[in-house]
Amino acid sequence: VDAQIQSFRAGVNDVLPVQSLVSFSRSELREMFCGEDRIDWDEQALLNHMHPTGGLTERSSTYKFLVAVLLELDQAERSRFLDFVSSCPRLPPGGMAKFHVDVFPDTGATRHGFPRSRACANQLYLPPYASKDELQEKLYEAMHCSAGNHEQKVRDL
Incomplete structure (x- = not known):
């Protein structure tokens, strides 16, 4: 493990001299390298950064249901959602x-199907749900049961 740590340190030093890292706290370094732990979003942030495409629009009921569900998530569930769609919590x-x-x-899905994702491309695929509650139930189950198996292979068209 010591050799691996030394190699990591040398690699970071090639890009950013270790001496310059001294001015940062541990939490600042962790945030720079690993991202933010606190997941804050509001409706406008979701609308700005979740792009309906492929026939969905901001006026599509399924998209509106998704935004409403995401606004209700607590921090732990937001982390699960991020992991589901991006492979990073x-x-x-x-x-x-x-x-x-x-x-x-x-x-290709019925409204009884589950959401799926292509986390490597930050893509979420939603069946045509009839209600917010239906989307919420299926999304929760998909997020909790995927455990790294939520990636979908690119289909040949």
């Missing part, structure tokens, strides 16, 4: 301003 350094998700309709 934190906001990137810079917070919501540096985060984006493309939200697509899942055209």
Whole structure:
């Protein structure tokens, strides 16, 4: 482990001299390298950084349901959502301003299906849910049961 730590330190030093890191606290360094622990968003931030596409619009009921559900999430659930759509449970350094998700309709799914994601591309696919409660139930189950298995392979069209 010592050799690995020394290699990491040498690599960081190549990009940013270790002496310049002394002026930062541990929490500041952690935030710079790992992202933000506190996940703050409001409706406007979600509308600015979640982009409906592929036939969804900001006026689509499924998209509106998603925004409403995300606004109600506590910190732990927000972290699960971020992990589900991005494979990282934190906001990137810079917070919501540096985060984006493309939200697509899942055209091959019934409204009883589960949301799915392509976390490597920050993409979320939503079936055509009939209500906010239906979307919330399916999203919660998908977030809690995926445990790293939520990636979808790119389909050949």
